[in-house]
Amino acid sequence: MPSKKSRPAIHYRDDILTIEDIPLPALAERVGTPAYIYSRAAMQAAYARYRDAFEGMDALVCYAVKANTNLSVIRTFADMGSGADVVSGGELRRALAAGVPARRIVFSGVAKTREEIDFALNADILQFNVESEPELKAISAAAMAFGRRARIAIRVNPDVDAGTHAKISTGLTENKFGIALNRALGVFREAKTLPGIDIQGVAVHIGSQLTSLAPYGLTFDRIAAFVGQLAAAGIKLSTIDIGGGLGIAYHEDTGPIPTPADLAKLARERLGGLGCRLIVEPGRSLVGAAGLLLTRVIYEKHGGDRRFLILDGAMNDLMRPALYDAYHRIVPVVRTGAPESPADIVGPVCETGDTFARARPMPPLQPGDLVAILDAGAYGAVMASTYNARPLVPEVMVDGGSASIIRERPSHADMMALDSNRAIAFA
Known part of the structure; x- marks a missing residue:
């Protein structure tokens, strides 16, 4: 035994x-x-694998709260230094109540209401991940009403097939998430003109329950090239949000699944030379x-x-x-x-x-x-x-x-x- x-x-x-x-x-x-x-020990061990994998890199691990919103679960990760990735005002409130510092919280999600935006601005979160031009303008207007600038990343859609279930695939142009990569430069330029916006980074998330590194590799290559385009246009980024999505072995016969160490190694190889802080947002692989x-x-x-x-x-x-x-x-x-x-x-x-x-x-x-x-x-x-x-x-x-x-x-x-x-x- x-x-x-x-x-x-x-x-x-x-x-x-x-x-x-x-x-x-x-x-x-x-x-x-x-x-x-x-099991609290299983959650702690799963988080430690991400923390150790990204050690030595400028990286922030943010637990994807939507996977399990219980306050005790969120607090387990907060106590280990985790940030939080939230997709609603309710999740943001839960993350704060569980002890996640506001400056470690990223607000993702395809459509944020004015009430949610106002609450997040008052909390002074790390960044909004913006998913559309209307949302970009709404966040700018809300920030101006408070006399401040909102820190944002723009989520791009790289048109990468994650090879997962259609209902949890988020990185194809047919999906509702993000801004198509071939339009994103124009949206970044528009964001630069908005008085309530402080551009921090670019965000991407291609789906959930990924069991191969290949979609990540393709995505990271496209993001690296795009960051270069932004730099040539005079837009310097400080963060790259690579999302989450690593799968777990639900089936007895599931083959080897990439580990956090595998993901970190790939991110270091493809994105590590860009001078940006990496944000990674695991959910299922921490609690599933x-x-x-x-x-x-x-x-x-x-x-x-x-x-x-x-x-x-x-x-x-x-x-x-x-x-x-x-x-x-x-x-x-x-x-x-x-x-x-x-x-x-x-x-x-x-x-x-x-x-x-x-x-x-x-x-x-x-x-x-x-x-x-x-x-x-x-x-x-x-x-x-x-x-x-x-x-x-x-x-x-x-x-x-x-x-x-x-x-x-x-x-x-x-x-x-x-x-x-x-x-x-x-x-």
């Missing part, structure tokens, strides 16, 4: 799935199911493998030649399989070694799409048995809903042999209390 120091944060111990030092059955007994369970959705079997059902395992977790708790046809490893919490047979693993929501897996080999399971859906720390709880009037599930952070509930499960009374019949007054 590997040593405690080297073993994975989520592992079997005496055939019982354990997260750090706590067996999952003990957590299920105390917080119920379904529930999201996270650190979490799981703990569920319980309600029934086993047979229909025709199909075997169904119906869990108490559902698509409203974990949307990725229904939304992206995403694959997650699904394992019994108690490992018996019994022969496996194919099963469709589904939830109780009244939708055929409420399916986590089809024909997945699983051992015999009884009502009440625990099942873990792995690699659910990113885009799990943060995308959850209350569809079918199902309460949001709790989130639990495990730290060694201790655990804390970091988001409570609301009661049905709590949920109904949000409904109202408050009259709207008109002048």
Whole structure:
């Protein structure tokens, strides 16, 4: 058995799935199911890999808050010196509340409202990543109203196929993100004329769950050439935001995935000589493998030649399989070694799409048995809903042999209390 120091944060111990030092059955007994369970040690180790990879470079690692917005998760990275990449006013508020210094926060996102812009300007964040000419003008106007200049980078769209799922690809001209590279020089020139704008850099992000360095290499080459064009036009940059997007191994058979060290080496080779500070924005690769959705079997059902395992977790708790046809490893919490047979693993929501897996080999399971859906720390709880009037599930952070509930499960009374019949007054 590997040593405690080297073993994975989520592992079997005496055939019982354990997260750090706590067996999952003990957590299920105390917080119920379904529930999201996270390992703080796994998150810290993932961040350390980025910190160490970019050591010696002028670089800032900003956690992409949209992957998991829980305050305890953000605080875990803030305590290690991380910045934050946010895409809404709500995420900005959460980053600040979790202790991320404003001058380490980048505000990305395809369309920022005036209220969000004003709040970010008052907070004095590091920079806005601007995605369109109308947004550029809106930020300039807002900054002028405060008598200041907004620090900005302009996000360019390099027209690079990231080779990922169409719904999380962001670097093609057909995507809504950024400004086409062949138009970007003109937008930078326009930005230089705006009184409320202080140009800091260029930003790029080509997608999520990338499993190859090739798209990064092509992107970095195009960005390096573009920075040279800007310099020739008299526009000197101080930052290059390279985005995030490194994938994780969701599938048992996934081949080698580039590491933060691989990404840093490539960035150093292609961009390191440009005299700019690099900003990198990992999300999934920091939190994805650190979490799981703990569920319980309600029934086993047979229909025709199909075997169904119906869990108490559902698509409203974990949307990725229904939304992206995403694959997650699904394992019994108690490992018996019994022969496996194919099963469709589904939830109780009244939708055929409420399916986590089809024909997945699983051992015999009884009502009440625990099942873990792995690699659910990113885009799990943060995308959850209350569809079918199902309460949001709790989130639990495990730290060694201790655990804390970091988001409570609301009661049905709590949920109904949000409904109202408050009259709207008109002048």
